[in-house]
Amino acid sequence: MRFHTFITALAACLLTFSGKGQILAPPEGMQFAHAPKFNPAFVTENGIREIRAVMETKQDGDKIRKTYRTLVYRFDEQGRHALVADIHTRRRDTSVTAYQFAGRRLECEVKNDAAGLFSYCYVYNENGLPTERKYARVERWRNLTQPEFPGKDTKVTTETYTHARYDNQLHTTLNNSAGRPYQKEIRYYNGDGYLLKYLRSFVMTSERHEEVYTYEAHGWISSVEVKAGRSPHRTVYVYDGVGNLLMEDRFEDGQMVYHKEFVYEGADMLLRAELTRREAEGMLEITTYTYEFR
Numbered sequence: 001m002r003f004h005t006f007i008t009a010l011a012a013c014l015l016t017f018s019g020k021g022q023i024l025a026p027p028e029g030m031q032f033a034h035a036p037k038f039n040p041a042f043v044t045e046n047g048i049r050e051i052r053a054v055m056e057t058k059q060d061g062d063k064i065r066k067t068y069r070t071l072v073y074r075f076d077e078q079g080r081h082a083l084v085a086d087i088h089t090r091r092r093d094t095s096v097t098a099y100q101f102a103g104r105r106l107e108c109e110v111k112n113d114a115a116g117l118f119s120y121c122y123v124y125n126e127n128g129l130p131t132e133r134k135y136a137r138v139e140r141w142r143n144l145t146q147p148e149f150p151g152k153d154t155k156v157t158t159e160t161y162t163h164a165r166y167d168n169q170l171h172t173t174l175n176n177s178a179g180r181p182y183q184k185e186i187r188y189y190n191g192d193g194y195l196l197k198y199l200r201s202f203v204m205t206s207e208r209h210e211e212v213y214t215y216e217a218h219g220w221i222s223s224v225e226v227k228a229g230r231s232p233h234r235t236v237y238v239y240d241g242v243g244n245l246l247m248e249d250r251f252e253d254g255q256m257v258y259h260k261e262f263v264y265e266g267a268d269m270l271l272r273a274e275l276t277r278r279e280a281e282g283m284l285e286i287t288t289y290t291y292e293f294r
Helices: 003-014 040-045
Strands: 048-059 064-075 081-088 093-102 105-113 116-124 130-138 153-166 169-175 181-189 195-202 208-215 221-228 233-239 245-252 255-264 271-278 283-293
Touching: none
Parallel strands: none
Antiparallel strands: 048 064, 048 283, 064 081, 081 093, 093 105, 105 116, 116 130, 130 153, 153 169, 169 181, 181 195, 195 208, 208 221, 221 233, 233 245, 245 255, 255 271, 271 283
């Protein structure tokens, strides 16, 4: 059975797609705002407290197998991501990112690594653009999946941003803790405020990253092309009429790397599953979602 046929058949077995809603936040370009996976407005209106995503795989010619990996998304009362945990039960390993907001702006994010916990906290100007990014080591929580932001931390470095606007361009320089510029960014917009291109370069090296964006009729991103960087590629998105993401395809060197389809609950448009086919590996990745409500 060809992989597109298999995915379609599996999706039909899971649920029939119909209805309306927008649980997934549409893809965004390289903006300064926090880009969540799930739409805060949908999460709030439907009283969602937590989403769990269980990941499985199916190799060609084999049965569906567990990966022992679960993603947990917890939300605050405004529908924003309060915590994202990646749990591997067999290895007993958990990585977390916890978020704290000031109004609509991301104030701090806390992550864990082999040495413990660390945070990035941000300061913004009156236009909502970041002016500082502070890095600190944070006192460890007793339970990584039930965090509260502790008061004790060790400030390590503070980097600063400077911004300048020229017509439909935003130029940003990121300065290190010694006040010296090390990274430059340019964002190109059209007259209606849509981000068309993002360019990042480093002052002391030749490393360069470029992204180009195209949009469909409703203003949602239809493709992102990374033209410069370590792995040039193109990602294409397909939506339904109300903005639900239906498909996502990634191409490298003209070859499809993966094909992804999203399966929604017919009655309430909750995301039920993601089906990702990686043709080169002969692998289907199956992610199924369950919900806890307030």
